[in-house]
Amino acid sequence: MGSTTAAIVWGVPVKPAELLCNLDAFRKAISPIHSLRLCNQFGKGENVGITKLPKELIGFIEEELLALLRQQEEHVGRGWHSQHRCFEGTCRPSDHMDDVGFPSEAETYDSMVEDALTELLKTHSDWRVEDWRTDEGFDLPVDVQKLVDAEIAAQFDNYRDGIVWEYCRKNRDEWPSNVCLRMESQGNNDVLRKHFGLRALIMDENLDDATIEYLQRTDRRYSQGLFELEKATICYLILPPQTAKWRIHLDRDCDDFSGESARSMLIDRNSLDLTEEHRRLFTRAMSRLAFKPSVHPSQLRATLSAAFSVTGSSSRHAPPPATDKNPPAEEKSRKDAIITNRVKALNETLPSRKNKNKNKNKNKNKNKNKNKNKNKNKNKNKNKNKNKNKNK
Numbered sequence: 001m002g003s004t005t006a007a008i009v010w011g012v013p014v015k016p017a018e019l020l021c022n023l024d025a026f027r028k029a030i031s032p033i034h035s036l037r038l039c040n041q042f043g044k045g046e047n048v049g050i051t052k053l054p055k056e057l058i059g060f061i062e063e064e065l066l067a068l069l070r071q072q073e074e075h076v077g078r079g080w081h082s083q084h085r086c087f088e089g090t091c092r093p094s095d096h097m098d099d100v101g102f103p104s105e106a107e108t109y110d111s112m113v114e115d116a117l118t119e120l121l122k123t124h125s126d127w128r129v130e131d132w133r134t135d136e137g138f139d140l141p142v143d144v145q146k147l148v149d150a151e152i153a154a155q156f157d158n159y160r161d162g163i164v165w166e167y168c169r170k171n172r173d174e175w176p177s178n179v180c181l182r183m184e185s186q187g188n189n190d191v192l193r194k195h196f197g198l199r200a201l202i203m204d205e206n207l208d209d210a211t212i213e214y215l216q217r218t219d220r221r222y223s224q225g226l227f228e229l230e231k232a233t234i235c236y237l238i239l240p241p242q243t244a245k246w247r248i249h250l251d252r253d254c255d256d257f258s259g260e261s262a263r264s265m266l267i268d269r270n271s272l273d274l275t276e277e278h279r280r281l282f283t284r285a286m287s288r289l290a291f292k293p294s295v296h297p298s299q300l301r302a303t304l305s306a307a308f309s310v311t312g313s314s315s316r317h318a319p320p321p322a323t324d325k326n327p328p329a330e331e332k333s334r335k336d337a338i339i340t341n342r343v344k345a346l347n348e349t350l351p352s353r354k355n356k357n358k359n360k361n362k363n364k365n366k367n368k369n370k371n372k373n374k375n376k377n378k379n380k381n382k383n384k385n386k387n388k389n390k391n392k
Helices: 016-042 055-074 080-088 106-120 144-159 162-185 188-196 208-216 276-288 297-304 327-351 354-389
Strands: 009-012 199-206 231-240
Touching: 016 055, 016 080, 016 188, 016 199, 016 231, 080 162, 080 231, 106 144, 162 188, 162 199, 188 199, 188 276, 208 297, 208 327, 231 276, 231 297, 276 297, 297 327
Parallel strands: none
Antiparallel strands: 009 231, 199 231
16 A cells, blocks of 8 residues: 655755766765875875865865766766666667677778768768778778767667667666665765755656657657656755654454544744755755756646646646647747746756855955955045144
């Protein structure tokens, strides 16, 4: 028998693959960063230059280390980004060329390069292909190599081999359990709680028809994937929720009698407000883990499913009037633009690294203005004292 838990929590939406990659990188950096700080503060011995480095420089080294580890996590084979693309239905066969070992032989790749160059020569007649041919194949300029790689990927997208399909299906099926394993059993939730005072709320939601149609119209990736759109992984950084529990004692001697019972509780309205300390927790986590706010369009389900005119400034709707089931393309485009702008506006209003820098600049400007005013007042007082002395 299923159970439903309803709660109201403060949270910031982030991309699930980004959350997993960046948390993995941060977890790997914890020990080196700890050692770096200890050496900086308590290092002893001759020519121990690290003890002389200012904290600002130590912080810069930490950020560079985190950025390097995040980059490594993003490009790891069958990593979180690759698995997530399979799950949400945005991967292409060419995304799995390296994963399935295609092409398996050098001769196969050379023939694909030949075919790609033949196709590209139709629009680049000035190329001298023979100048790039060597005994070992081709030595292409960087810009030409990029075009050739793109052409080979386009050719591979038409090559729907069973191996690619099975590989993608495996990623798709294993994604939910892999996410749960990494967050719960392997400690990423503990890292979030211990270092940032937050939790991750991750859910796999079934997409409704309106959301699927919107995604396919506005993002080409969703209309060219190997599988149909079905689900989306929704991810939030949230404050740890406070739960209330109670037990109900049943009289086991009631025989065939049955009854109903209710339980009520009073919630302090002020406890629902977001405090400055809460804001600092979100801002620090978004900055340190390099997260960007990302609202999934499915979270605007009420707006997406509306069959009548909507505006980006209001989420209240009157009962929908009768409309055509198949509105014209212009009407669909107009509504798509409204949803896209709404998602963009929400992402810009949520706390992020960029907002943190803006606040820093504001504080700097405030301090500059304060110092200017102080200096002006000092100069005024000096001039007044000089004038008094002259009069005396």
